[in-house]
Amino acid sequence: MSVPAFLEARRSIRAFSADRVPRAALTTMIEAACIAPAPHHSRPWRWVVINSVNAKQRLANGMGDHWRIDLERDGLSAARIEELVAKSHVKIMTAPSIILGCLTWNGLDSYPDEIRQRAEFGMALLSLGAAVENLMVCAADLGYASCWVAAPIFCPDTARDSLSLPVDWRPHAMVCVGKADPAYIGRPRPPIPLDELVTFLD
Numbered sequence: 001m002s003v004p005a006f007l008e009a010r011r012s013i014r015a016f017s018a019d020r021v022p023r024a025a026l027t028t029m030i031e032a033a034c035i036a037p038a039p040h041h042s043r044p045w046r047w048v049v050i051n052s053v054n055a056k057q058r059l060a061n062g063m064g065d066h067w068r069i070d071l072e073r074d075g076l077s078a079a080r081i082e083e084l085v086a087k088s089h090v091k092i093m094t095a096p097s098i099i100l101g102c103l104t105w106n107g108l109d110s111y112p113d114e115i116r117q118r119a120e121f122g123m124a125l126l127s128l129g130a131a132v133e134n135l136m137v138c139a140a141d142l143g144y145a146s147c148w149v150a151a152p153i154f155c156p157d158t159a160r161d162s163l164s165l166p167v168d169w170r171p172h173a174m175v176c177v178g179k180a181d182p183a184y185i186g187r188p189r190p191p192i193p194l195d196e197l198v199t200f201l202d
């Protein structure tokens with residue numbers, strides 16, 4: 001038996017051609033995301049599709065300023081900080097579309113204690129991961145490249161406010177989507193060391 005080809009086909013691709021992604025394709029990707037498993041039959045996600053240069057710029061500037069402060073605290077040199085922030089800015093600006101996956105508390109349970117409240121949030125976050133995987137697998141199936149970018153999970157409030165999103169939306173996943181730059185060469189996928197990763201309790 002082997003892993004299905006449609007799963008193998010999804011790779012993280014970090015360079016795109018300038019072609020726009022049609023709205024119908026973006027909508028289909030989000031529909032695919034929305035059939036992911038989620039706790040209590042909820043859909044604790046909101047999806048923001050960013051196509052305009054202006055919105056990309058606001059997001060890149062907001063998250064860039066936030067990251068600059070974090071990197072200064074880490075003690076990096078000013079030159080290195082500017083290099084990293086500029087690279088991240090380019091990543092956002094050169095993606096034809098950015099899909100921002102946000103968490104909401106909509107449909108989730110609330111608990112009076114911190115431990116269960118945190119577990120509930122963890123469930124929502126897990127479901128967002130499942131939804132993003134569906135989205136990216138669907139993108140690949142439609143012939144689009146994508147790459148998940150971690151940035152907003154480090155600064156959800158900044159990402160939200162830079163786009164003037166509702167206060168109860170927490171951006172946690174960012175996916176760049178577009179047609180792959182034909183010149184992009186990805187890393188080969190490493191082999192899967194099943195012996196290390198799996199325990200069968202037969």
Ligand SMILES: Cc1cc2nc3c(=O)[nH]c(=O)nc-3n(C[C@H](O)[C@H](O)[C@H](O)COP(=O)(O)O)c2cc1C
Nearest residue numbers: 010011012013014147148149150151173186187189
């Ligand atoms: C939560 C998460 C965050 C990620 N963040 C980044 C990122 O910030 N930049 C990036 O280039 N890739 C990012 N990736 C993509 C991984 O590097 C990539 O999935 C991994 O190297 C495996 O490669 P593949 O997706 O081509 O199979 C992220 C993946 C996940 C799941």
